[in-house]
Amino acid sequence: MNAHETRAEASTAAAAPATSGVLLVLAHPALERSRANRALAKAAKGLSGVSYRDLYETYPDFAIDIETEQASLVAHDVIALQFPLYWYSTPALLKEWLDLVWLHGFAYGEDGAALVGKRLFVACTTGASAKAYHAQGYNRFTMDEFLRPLEQTAHLCGMVWETPFVVHGAAVKDDAALKAEAERYKARIASLLPKTLEV
Numbered sequence: 001m002n003a004h005e006t007r008a009e010a011s012t013a014a015a016a017p018a019t020s021g022v023l024l025v026l027a028h029p030a031l032e033r034s035r036a037n038r039a040l041a042k043a044a045k046g047l048s049g050v051s052y053r054d055l056y057e058t059y060p061d062f063a064i065d066i067e068t069e070q071a072s073l074v075a076h077d078v079i080a081l082q083f084p085l086y087w088y089s090t091p092a093l094l095k096e097w098l099d100l101v102w103l104h105g106f107a108y109g110e111d112g113a114a115l116v117g118k119r120l121f122v123a124c125t126t127g128a129s130a131k132a133y134h135a136q137g138y139n140r141f142t143m144d145e146f147l148r149p150l151e152q153t154a155h156l157c158g159m160v161w162e163t164p165f166v167v168h169g170a171a172v173k174d175d176a177a178l179k180a181e182a183e184r185y186k187a188r189i190a191s192l193l194p195k196t197l198e199v
Helices: 003-010 035-045 066-075 092-101 148-156 175-192
Strands: 022-026 050-054 078-084 119-125 165-167
Touching: 022 035, 022 066, 022 175, 035 050, 035 078, 035 119, 035 175, 050 066, 066 092, 078 175, 119 148, 119 175, 165 175
Parallel strands: 022 050, 022 078, 078 119, 119 165
Antiparallel strands: none
16 A cells, blocks of 8 residues: 555545534654554544544645635634654644644734634654653653643633643554554544534
C-alpha cells in the first residue's frame, strides 16, 4: 500500500460541511508509517458528526487555504487536534496551520471571537512510555506541561480545554493494544459530540 492509498483509507481530504460536530484535524507527516495514528483516525472518522481533515494530505506544499480552514473552525463546536509528539511539540504543519489560520481578529484579540465557547481537544501519541513523562522520568515533564502552549491557546481564544487523550509507547504496542486504544479514542470522540449527533 502506498502513502496516498494509506492516507485515503483514513482521510476524506475535503471534509463535508458539518453543522456543529467535531472537526478532527490530523497532522502526521508520515501517516503511512504510523500504525497508531492510522488506527485512531480510522476509528474516529467512522463516527457520524465527525469531519476529518488530514493536513499533510490536504497541504503537502504547506500552502494552507486560510479562508477554508477558518470556515471549518466556525462550523464546528469541537476542534480536535491529533498528532504525534515531535520534539515535545506538534509537527511543523500543525504549527503552521495554527500560525496562519488562528489569526488576530478571528481567533483572538479585538473582534476575534470566532472560537469563543468552542472546545479544544488534543489527542497525541508518544514514543516513550508513560513513566518517562514526570519530574523524575527521562523527559522530566508531564504531558500536561508539554501541552501547556495549546491549553493557553484555548484560553486566549475563549475556548474550553478538554482533558487530552494520550497514547504512550505507540510504536511498541501490539495489534490488540492498538485496537483497544482505538476503541477508547472512538468512545472519547463520541462523548464530545452533541447528543443529537452521537452514534
